[in-house]
Amino acid sequence: MPELPEVETTRRRLLPLLLGERLLEVRHQDHLRYRHTERAAGRRIEGVERRGKFLLLPLSGGLELVLHLGMTGGFRLEPTPHTRARFLLEGRTLHFHDPRRFGRIWVVERGDYREIPLLLRLGPEPLSEAFAFPEFFRGLKESSRPLKALLLDQTLAAGVGNIYADEALFRAGLSPLRRGKEVGEEEARRLFQALREVLSEAVALGGSTLSDRTYRQPDGLPGGFQERHAVYGRAGLPCPRCGHPVERRVVAGRSTHFCPRCQG
Template sequence: MPELPEVETMRRGILPIIGCKIESVVCPRCERKPILLSPAIEEFDRRLRGKQVVGIGRRGKRVLVEVEEEQAIVIEPRMTGLVLLADPPTREHLRLQINLNSGPNQSVSHPKRQGGQLLFWDRRGLGTVRLLTHKEIREQIDIKLGTDALEITADGLRDRLRKSQRAIKVALLDQSAVAGVGNLYAAELLFRAGIDPRTRCDRLSGPQWKRIVCAMQHVLNEAILYEGSTLSDGTYRNAINGEGSYQAHHLVYDRAQTPCPRCEEGTIQRIVQAQRSTFFCPICQRKRGLHPTLASRR
């Protein structure tokens, strides 16, 4: 589930490890489905022992732990992964443990902080952890990603998608077009923009693209402020194993059959697009630019 706000919250949460040196990297005993770890743990540990953490970055939905010698630990949480400093939800799903010595930022206090570790926890084992050089990051990750959703302009998004015949909700999930937006926040931002999620990209007007990007950046920044969304399954947690609180501010996501909070005339509907649930109000999200086959079913 983690999307840009959750991953950005993870990134900010582990900033205190900047300046620490890595003592060892280990894979705790885990009988669950293994994650993708590259290179193998022995080489992972060898390349990082004694190296200092020099920065914490993000690429779309990935956290980058920058270390010396122009390399970074690239963590992609995917569905259920968490990047933590403390208190993993369970020990049985702990996938990677990076042991750290004291650094200049260790004086930064956290009420639940257990100094000296960076942890990757993943219940379903779909996440990935890779140690890559800066050159490999450019060649394997950056080249595949669109502009970050917090930085993209209306003209930039329009240039990437205006010829596409995909529904705008589906297109926003394409990380090569815009990096960081996932299913939850795509539904929320399109509601705020007043755009029907089934509208084809090639039928959107200039003002509509501006509304989409404005809503995108408002929703994502607001969600970061509330440290992301912890849904009913309780999986997502921040770096010190606390819940996000943006779920209390969702207007349409997972609110099917409830009154529209904006127009109060419509009822939030759930449809499936590209095998993902979409939530929207059929009254105040305009019925423009639909594919003819979809329009005929209305």
């Protein structure tokens, strides 16, 4: 699933293509997944923003188009066999490509996210000044859930998903199975910093394109951060630090990769 780095990369690539453009129509045949899109017709796009894993497009007239890429969603400059929606602009068409059909689009009054409850409970952006260590540490200490589950919850840090939770925990030397309340202050500081480092590096490299090749940037180029994965998707391969085989467990319903020796 596209996470913060992939969605931020998509936002940056879309910004020069969309900002100030008039959106003539969002054309599709799925009114369950793509809701109220007729309200966007003829509106000018006033911004291309991101919140967690959501793209936010403020529109003229006080409306907002909210888009979640789901597991396999992304934009393409050309149509594909998996094009599910077309964004018709005055000078071009952008194609929303989504093989597994988990992507969603809403057009709402700006800031009214009652149809999208996850947006209402997102925590701070981990690459922003709002991401503060005291609140992060307090959130860990107040929970008996495993660290991996806490990072996926979106309330401690918005936009973190499976890939970057595993990579940050590895850099911090913390087991994904540790309970939040068991983590000391210095360990929490390592995790706090590791999250910022991993996400910053991944954004700079355009995110991660995995073996299924579903995530690509709008121009079709893959991301590059997958070349730096230390543990994610590497079950059975040697840990880059100690050589011990990377293990895979299921935590919070998600495949979780870690080195039991380095992340004791």
